[in-house]
Amino acid sequence: MNRTEKEQLVADLHQELEAAPHVVLVDFRGLSVPAATEFRRKVKAAGSRYRVVKNRLALRAAKGTALEKLDDQFKGTTGIAWTGEDPVALARALVDFAKEYPALALKAGIVAGEQVLDAEGVKALSTMPTLPDLRSSLLGLLQAPATKLVRLLGTPGNQMAQVLKAHQEKTEKE
16 A cells, blocks of 8 residues: 555545544454454444554544544554444444454443543443434333323223213113
8 A cells, every 4th residue: 555545544534533423442353354254244234334444544543533532542453443323333233243252352432522431331331222222212201191191081081981881781681
């Protein structure tokens, strides 16, 4: 790779990392090629991106981004996984894959462009409910009072109808 290609790679990676507030660094040493391919598929299925770049180039690309806070983690084999959407889905995909393939080690991460997490923090993040789950729970909580009110308002009418029906059945028998 010549100098121009490296500069273009750094510029492209910088642009992507600048737009991604959620980043996790992993150590992929010891992963076989089929396992690495499967890992890339799982990260993509989680709506995230993954890239392996030389540490020196990654550090240049990280300048001016939230990833700059993790400069000390760029040692050895380092892969960068990032997303602009749901950090829980990314963390869950990484942790699940690491359980299946222990050669993959979590190094550190950044959530919302500010909060720095260590490997245990990323694991804890993976146990949280995802953004769609939280939204559905919130929607359920918001709808519950309205549903209860509708049932409450309909109860006297239902009870009156049952009383009238019972009275009608009683008069028909007589």
